Amino acid sequence: MTKFRILNDMFLNIIAATVPIVVLQILVFPNVANHISESSYGLLIAIYSLINIIPGTIGTTLNNIRLLHSNKYSENNYVGDFMILVFIGSVLNIIAISIGTVIIEGGFNISNSLIVIAISIFALLHDYLMVEFRIKLNYKLILLDRLIVSFGYVIGMIIFIFTKNWYFIFLIAHFIGFIFVAFKTSLLKENRIKTPLFSFILKDSFLFLIGAFLLRLTSYADKLLLYPILGGASVAVYYSATILSKMVSLAITPINSVALSYLSKLNEKPKKLFWKVFILGVFVCFIGYFLSIILSGTILEILYPMFVDEAIKYIYITSASTVLHVLGSIIQPFVLKFCSMKFQIVINSVDVFIYTGLSLLLLNTYGLMGFCIGVMISKIIKVIMLLLVYATSKDEMIVLE
Template sequence: MNKKIKFIKDIVNNTFAFGIYIISMHIVFLPFMARHLEVDNNAKLLLFIMITNIVNLSLGQELGILYQVARKDNEEDNYVDFKLLLYKTNIVIFIFMVFILYILKLNLIDALMFGIISTLTNTRLFYLGIFRKEKKFKLIGITNLLFLTGIVFGIFLFRRGITFLWTSLLLAELLSNICIFTKVENIRKIEIKKTKDYNELRKSYLDLGFATLLTNFPTYADKLLILPLLGSANMSAYYAGTALSKMLFLIINPINGVLLAYLSTNEFGDGKKVIRKQVNINFIIIVLTFLLSIPLTYVATYLFYNQFLDKVVEILIPLSTIATFSVASSLLRVIFLKYANIRYLKYINIINIISFIVFATIGAKYFGILGFAYGVAFSKFLLWLSFYIVINRHQHK
């Protein structure tokens, strides 16, 4: 099959798979819970989702990405080292999540169940990286379809009176993990024992995980920071307004996943040619995303979070700017991971997190939710600009 046709076909399959997940969380689960929970309980649920996203996307997903780009002759040894890192990471995540959620005033049972959910999410994200490397995008779709099934069943139980915050998420993760563990080859046969390359791999994982943590913190922490600054109601409204970003990533995340899978095999040829083409495309994406996101943000909020529409209209322009540079930065980051020095990533993200905290806090203090949103938007622009500068310099070496 022609490489371009296969590439497009894989993007379509991965988009469909990711679309199922987006539907599960941002069209079915979160809008339903926002309508049926008290504001404070909804804020608790959003708090967990944001914290676990920061943690799991920085660890489980990045471990899967590292597996995609890792070069090693012995594939079995490669898998053993990654699996050992996954086990250790899951233990740390469970302890951290239970502790932090209990400190944040969730009861012990809820904290424990959310801790279990986080470890299951981390496992799922890692193995989806393996499926992407093997280009098993249809299997990712099946996994996410089972995730949606768990969400729907949990909502059914909620309407029947089982109103725990975690029921739907637990069922979704259990079903999707069962699918994964029945499909991954040799999952029970391989002995877990460090290889000679384990320490080097662990160092790369920690470097990438820390750098991504710094990226993901401002990506999700805007919803965390707004809670103490502007309260639960503004937090829920702001989260509703950023729902379009999740819809946009219905397109962008699958492209990123497939692009990284192909870049890891050098199927696109010369690196400088790839960089030049992707940077040019990125500018076009910025313009189109901004123009489309303004009406789409309004429509998405009207359909799924109508109770917050008035507040979202106030911050429509900065929300569209946030969505635009989040998308553009995400695409540039894939090129950065392949061709640039990964050590620069931590410095880019430190600049990003400092600018996010400073500008969002100052904006909230003097201009309320509008100032907060513009502060976040400016930090997103700086993140994109940092990626662009480093990639552009690498291209002209």
């Protein structure tokens, strides 16, 4: 594993993450916003967040657990466990996504609910199956997958123009993505049997799921919290205020995916590497913050002229929150690989508690600006907790027991 190979993989993964972001944020979402009301657009963002939280969490959990323990399965020639976990995860996903959709929409609409369930299943399976590319360090196929999903977003947008049903944007993209990885990987063909590692993997998956859910909750819950309290219009303004910084962060965070893939091959805690990566992360986030501040006004004028006057007020705070989130995500793979899984739950539980409590408290006092400040403070505390856990934990990696 040469430094050039690692940097090349990071570059490919950044491009892979950037393409669908650009397609969604620059082409699809602004186009949709021009054809529907502020309230409807706020609903779209809320449903989009729900999809990222529920199937996104379950699929990513299965993906990362398999990646982290792939060597152990290979060493013992074990094949199994994960299709059972996929089935369990799919059932949990259907229940959770159904309840979430009804709550967000304020009632039961059978056609919308069925579409969201289908989207969530395709998203979950896609996110899990992608792990084969990560295990094999095949970032060219990951890039190709992202291009195909982006094409799906465009096709979905065209269908939206004729049907005015924006659910098809997500349905087409996730369906095409699932079909691609289903044909390019062999994981769906695995035996549905338990191995001697099943009990440990089930426990580890459960702990990881809780931590990952709490982590995703703080990434997307802002829209879900604001929607029932302030309505769709405020969600639209808030989302617009975070648009550029989110794009920058989503383009940077694929680095942690590559980092975890390579860290999964290590057997010792890399102290010097951690601090080098942290310092580099601070530098990159610093640049990302000022780029966001400088460019946000112009970008908002082009993409969301209807929201720019309100959204621009929150740019400094929302951009700071986003880059702090990115910095935390850069540290996360090290903590995930070399610290006890219980720390994931403790850190993310404290984060959710502070995030929710502080942001809602300040929301009641200072409105949307108070909410933004509360989110920023919670991100600062999260970074401090991650640093303390990694610096003070024992110098040994997680092993199967």
